[in-house]
Amino acid sequence: MTTLAPAPSAALPAKTNREVDTRPLLWPSVIVLFLWMIVPLAMTLYFSVIRYNLLNPALTGFAGLENYSFLFDDPTLWTSLWNTLVLVGSVLIITVVFGTLFAVLYNQEFPGRNIARLLVIAPFFVMPTVSALVWKNMMMHPVYGLIASLQSMVGLTPTDWFTDYPMFSVIVIVAWQWVPFAFLILLTAIQSLDSEQKEAARIDGAGPLAMFFYITLPHLSRAISVVIMIETIFLLTIFAEIYVTTSGGPGTATTNLAWLIYSVGLLQFDVGYASAGGIIAVILANVVAFFLVRTVSRNLQQG
Amino acid sequence: MSMPSTFQKPPRWIPVLAWVIAILIFFPIFWMALTSFKTETEAISTPPSLFFVPTMENYTDVIDRSNYARFVWNSIAVSFGSTLLALAFAIPAAYAMAFFPTKRTPSTLLWMLSTKMMPPVGVLIPMYLLFKTLGLLDTVTGLLIIYTLINLPIVVWMLYTYFKDVPGEILEAGRVDGANPMQELFLLLLPLAVPGIASTGLLSVILSWNEAFWSLNLTSSQGAPLTAFIASFSSPQGLFWAKLSAASLMAIAPILVVGWMSQRQLVSGLTFGAVK
Amino acid sequence: MAEVVLRNIKKSFGPVDIIKGVDIDINDKEFVVFVGPSGCGKSTLLRMIAGLESISDGELSIDGKRVNDLSPADRGIAMVFQTYALYPHMTVRDNMGFSLKLAKVPKAEIDRKVNEAARILKLDPLMDRKPKALSGGQRQRVAIGRAIVRNPKVFLFDEPLSNLDAALRVQMRIEIARMHSDFNATMIYVTHDQVEAMTMADKIVVLQGGVVEQVGSPLELYHHPANRFVAGFIGSPTMNFIDATVKAVAPEGVTVELPGGDNLTVLVVPGATKAGDKLTLGVRPEHLQEGSGDGKLTGTALVVERLGGATYAYVKLDNGTMITAEVDGNSHIRVNDPIQLGVRSQTCHLFGSDGLALAQSTRHPLADVGRGKGGH
Ligand SMILES: Nc1ncnc2c1ncn2[C@@H]1O[C@H](COP(=O)(O)OP(=O)(O)OP(=O)(O)O)[C@@H](O)[C@H]1O
Ligand SMILES: [Mg+2]
Numbered sequence: 001m002t003t004l005a006p007a008p009s010a011a012l013p014a015k016t017n018r019e020v021d022t023r024p025l026l027w028p029s030v031i032v033l034f035l036w037m038i039v040p041l042a043m044t045l046y047f048s049v050i051r052y053n054l055l056n057p058a059l060t061g062f063a064g065l066e067n068y069s070f071l072f073d074d075p076t077l078w079t080s081l082w083n084t085l086v087l088v089g090s091v092l093i094i095t096v097v098f099g100t101l102f103a104v105l106y107n108q109e110f111p112g113r114n115i116a117r118l119l120v121i122a123p124f125f126v127m128p129t130v131s132a133l134v135w136k137n138m139m140m141h142p143v144y145g146l147i148a149s150l151q152s153m154v155g156l157t158p159t160d161w162f163t164d165y166p167m168f169s170v171i172v173i174v175a176w177q178w179v180p181f182a183f184l185i186l187l188t189a190i191q192s193l194d195s196e197q198k199e200a201a202r203i204d205g206a207g208p209l210a211m212f213f214y215i216t217l218p219h220l221s222r223a224i225s226v227v228i229m230i231e232t233i234f235l236l237t238i239f240a241e242i243y244v245t246t247s248g249g250p251g252t253a254t255t256n257l258a259w260l261i262y263s264v265g266l267l268q269f270d271v272g273y274a275s276a277g278g279i280i281a282v283i284l285a286n287v288v289a290f291f292l293v294r295t296v297s298r299n300l301q302q303g
Numbered sequence: 304m305s306m307p308s309t310f311q312k313p314p315r316w317i318p319v320l321a322w323v324i325a326i327l328i329f330f331p332i333f334w335m336a337l338t339s340f341k342t343e344t345e346a347i348s349t350p351p352s353l354f355f356v357p358t359m360e361n362y363t364d365v366i367d368r369s370n371y372a373r374f375v376w377n378s379i380a381v382s383f384g385s386t387l388l389a390l391a392f393a394i395p396a397a398y399a400m401a402f403f404p405t406k407r408t409p410s411t412l413l414w415m416l417s418t419k420m421m422p423p424v425g426v427l428i429p430m431y432l433l434f435k436t437l438g439l440l441d442t443v444t445g446l447l448i449i450y451t452l453i454n455l456p457i458v459v460w461m462l463y464t465y466f467k468d469v470p471g472e473i474l475e476a477g478r479v480d481g482a483n484p485m486q487e488l489f490l491l492l493l494p495l496a497v498p499g500i501a502s503t504g505l506l507s508v509i510l511s512w513n514e515a516f517w518s519l520n521l522t523s524s525q526g527a528p529l530t531a532f533i534a535s536f537s538s539p540q541g542l543f544w545a546k547l548s549a550a551s552l553m554a555i556a557p558i559l560v561v562g563w564m565s566q567r568q569l570v571s572g573l574t575f576g577a578v579k
Numbered sequence: 580m581a582e583v584v585l586r587n588i589k590k591s592f593g594p595v596d597i598i599k600g601v602d603i604d605i606n607d608k609e610f611v612v613f614v615g616p617s618g619c620g621k622s623t624l625l626r627m628i629a630g631l632e633s634i635s636d637g638e639l640s641i642d643g644k645r646v647n648d649l650s651p652a653d654r655g656i657a658m659v660f661q662t663y664a665l666y667p668h669m670t671v672r673d674n675m676g677f678s679l680k681l682a683k684v685p686k687a688e689i690d691r692k693v694n695e696a697a698r699i700l701k702l703d704p705l706m707d708r709k710p711k712a713l714s715g716g717q718r719q720r721v722a723i724g725r726a727i728v729r730n731p732k733v734f735l736f737d738e739p740l741s742n743l744d745a746a747l748r749v750q751m752r753i754e755i756a757r758m759h760s761d762f763n764a765t766m767i768y769v770t771h772d773q774v775e776a777m778t779m780a781d782k783i784v785v786l787q788g789g790v791v792e793q794v795g796s797p798l799e800l801y802h803h804p805a806n807r808f809v810a811g812f813i814g815s816p817t818m819n820f821i822d823a824t825v826k827a828v829a830p831e832g833v834t835v836e837l838p839g840g841d842n843l844t845v846l847v848v849p850g851a852t853k854a855g856d857k858l859t860l861g862v863r864p865e866h867l868q869e870g871s872g873d874g875k876l877t878g879t880a881l882v883v884e885r886l887g888g889a890t891y892a893y894v895k896l897d898n899g900t901m902i903t904a905e906v907d908g909n910s911h912i913r914v915n916d917p918i919q920l921g922v923r924s925q926t927c928h929l930f931g932s933d934g935l936a937l938a939q940s941t942r943h944p945l946a947d948v949g950r951g952k953g954g955h
Pocket of ligand 1: 592597615616617618619620621622623624771
């Protein structure tokens, strides 16, 4: 029956289709993504610890943590971190609150509902440079802007939005782009709410408010957390809107981390210093990414 | 006490509110569209002119004068090129992970996703220098490579979720019928997954078309797509608004239509399948 | 000629052993049914025969040839899946011809074979439709047609009828049985439906937890279950099990005391059984009748289900054991009535504390009779 010597065929791996060698299929993607992840990051890390300024080739050598200490002593860094926080925080609050309310609103039956929904999600598909310019020129311009015209029509002095309320203006533009995103995701999520569950709640005597807080909101909680995390990743490095409108100003009023790195690196060409800033951005993003990956992986295990 | 009715009709103000909000949100786009049919003087007249004789002048001007065709072409080349390239990389990878999963598959997927979390500013400086050294600055090729890389994780993920939905038994039936893995992929899986592949491609095209970090930083004229071209209008104050509007409308209209048509599928792609 | 022989077949998914050493001999042209509770490994075993799942250990041969390492397409098998697994983007014709196309069979011959199969299955008017435009029964037929076209040595079916409604299931059952006699092919059929197993099989393989509990003809399993598991699994409603103590042992049978004090001599080979042993008496509901027999059981009817032809009484015996009895359709028994049930000694089974059955003294005359004309 059993022999001690292994059968010759046992040495060969069983070759049914299940054990197909998938490396040639998978590895191209893995390799390019690995390079994309590791090479620029390693370079940033390297640049951040050397003296490297394109305008001053004489400046060379290992800098240690010099760039970082300059950076941490620079008040602009702290301003830009604070601005980043304000921008991300306000846009998140605005988009989640309005996204949720709109999702509930546009989930009601009313004539032309589908067209109204299309109008609401439209801004998300507009390229950031166009959105920024439309708001800057046609809506918020102190002389020719529509808002200025309305103000003078009712006898008010037109506001110079980008000078007097620069951060607010940028927030308006960014929120206009991202409320539709939150709305689109949350509307999809709300539609998956079991209608029998709603009917059961109604039979149990839940009014519209109770329905919202006890049924709808809990149902949306996971979608909301996904919205928050995805938006955070994009909002942390908002760039085009600032580039087109305020260029980080006036002063440093709208300088966020992305703009700081850009201006130091590509306008002042201080590569070492900018790279140190880049590393800070990477660390910030990774904190957020950690939570997002955890949520998604929980999801992966369920599915 | 009022009798609670089971057939609650939504209150009358709901449609009114919903429509007012929708119109307000859409208004900037509408206003831009309107402006694009005005003359430059009408475009900046105060108070704004509501009644005017529409003109196509801006469109013809933009198309004739400003190398507009080149920017359009760059946008098309970059977004479709990077999408096709990403699909070429992602289809085999998603196929392998969906149908030949190993213990490492979930972590591979999550790792791919995490590369998407890298903030572009974190690697802006080295990429700029690298592109400069390689002569890729301001080229379509350079941008195409970057877009392929930043969209690849999303494309793999979306395809993976679509492939997962294809019943495994169909591919097994194919194997019993004598199909080898390549035939399984090309004769069975791809035809079945056409809708999924199409919406994945659309999302990738939309994201690339609207991308405005790398295009602003790595291109200026020769390789610039529409996003960068439009940004060049930001300098002269109050000039060429009508033309800007015309150029912008042409730049966003196709994507807007595509986005409207595929919103449902986009949701699962944008949330990595977390919301369907 | 296509025997299928499984020798000590094992399967593990990672550290978990799913199939724990299975030996089965399937003769040429035999209709073999794998039954067992959900999760026992029926599909896994079938898929290993098909080549869709690798074999962790053991030998599988088809037609005398070791096929462990052959791809599914090279094993001479065809498979009908539970979900049919039709290619949704191909017409019925293309679905059926796909395997031949892959094998580079000339077009004319593909057409001939596909048309032939279509004729047999009465699919002719549907050949240019896509699967979406077919009813469940039609899809089922196409799936079978796809298998027929390959002219396999062995047909494999994984619960092919479970997605059909009851009437269609009966009809397809008959058709598959007819197909079996027409094609003269070996068929292996997985189901958890007893009726399918009993009516279609030449040989039933009862699986549980990855091991074979018993192999035999349908009536052999019914009349001579090897153990309590098979006894309880085959037959519907399920067999009643009653604790019984051995009173006396004789060469022709074992006498046990029933609850309520009656003695009953069951005609089994005593083996090592001795007086005082605790055994389990097994008696099927259809072998109980109202009144008296060789022994009697008394209790109260708790639930009465009248099916017309028969009446099921769910009875609580005086010692608290619950049993089911299939009594006459015209019985006047009502809920909460006291009831007396008679037991006949020929139809009873005895199981030891290890669950194994004591062999019946005489073999049931139909236990070794095959299903059809073929003499196995
Ligand atoms: N790919 C796999 N990985 C891990 N475990 C598996 C895999 N496939 C099946 N199993 C396990 O093997 C066992 C047997 O599965 P199998 O599908 O063969 O059961 P079955 O007898 O066909 O049941 P059912 O009647 O429900 O179809 C189950 O416990 C199942 O969880
Ligand atoms: Mg099964």
